[in-house]
Amino acid sequence: MIRLRTKKMGIVIIVMLILVVIIYSGTLWGKAIARKEIAQYLKDKYSRGMLVENVYYNFKRSGYNANVYCEEENVGFIVEPCSKVSGYKYKDCYYSSVWQKEIASEIRKDVKISDNTEIYVSMLRYFTEYENKPTIPYYTDALEKIERINIFLYNNIDETIDYAQLLEIISLLKTKKIYYHNIYLCYGDNAKTRKEIGITREDAEKIIGVDDIKRLINTK
Incomplete structure (x- = not known):
């Protein structure tokens, strides 16, 4: 009798653990379905080469996110589930990923960047829902939609500050009204x-x- 109870208790614990894993991580078949849906969503929306690299469960939205790579633009971005009230299933931040790259490219084009400096631009992700093959506006035509831009200058060698380069970047950002x-x-x-x-x-x-x-x- 004790063995039977212990066995039943063990089964209950295993089932509960499986349920916890499913609740927080989703299921293999759920990920497979989401991967296929997201690939179709991207094909319909953008009509260009998109690679769905990784699909993972979004516990807050009870659905699946995906990390996506666009070969044409050489940028990565996220697709995530929409809220149920929106009427759409997925949304993505492809626009803001492209804008980040455009701003960084603009800085590299107009400012002589030293060989030991890398530029990275980040911004608050701007998500769009389904649109029929939209044309992404250049970042200068979408500044009202771009929020919280941060410019990172990485120097992996030493702490030598290129003041002239920094002044050029600041002046460019002012001129471009970024x-x-x-x-x-x-x-x-x-x-x-x-x-x-x-x-x-x-x-x-x-x-x-x-x-x-x-x-x-010097005051920092």
Whole structure:
């Protein structure tokens, strides 16, 4: 009798564990269905080569997210479930991924970037739901939709600040009227030990020359 109860208890625990895994991680068949749906959604919406790289469960929305790579634009982005009240099943942040790349390319085109510096642009993800093969506007035509832009300048070699380069970037952002929040100067090739200096847009607005940058950074 005791063995039978122990066996039943063991089965109950196993079932509960399986349910917990399903609730928080989804199911293999659920992921397979979502992968097929997301691939079709992207094909219908953008009509270009998109690779669904990874599908994973979104517990908050009770559905599946996907990491997607666009070969044509060489950018990655996220597809996630819509809220049920929207009337759509999926939405994606392809637009903002393209805009991030466009802004970084604009900086590289107009500013001479030193060989040991990498530029990364981040922004608040801008999600769009289904549209019939939309044309993505260039970032300059969508500035009202772009929020919380941050510019990262990575130097993996040393802590030498290229003040002239930084001044050019700040001047370019002003000219292009790109409403960014911060410019970060990041040093070191290790994420844990990397040093970071932040310049807010408010601080940058006061910068006229290299000496202004030096004074500002020396107070950080």
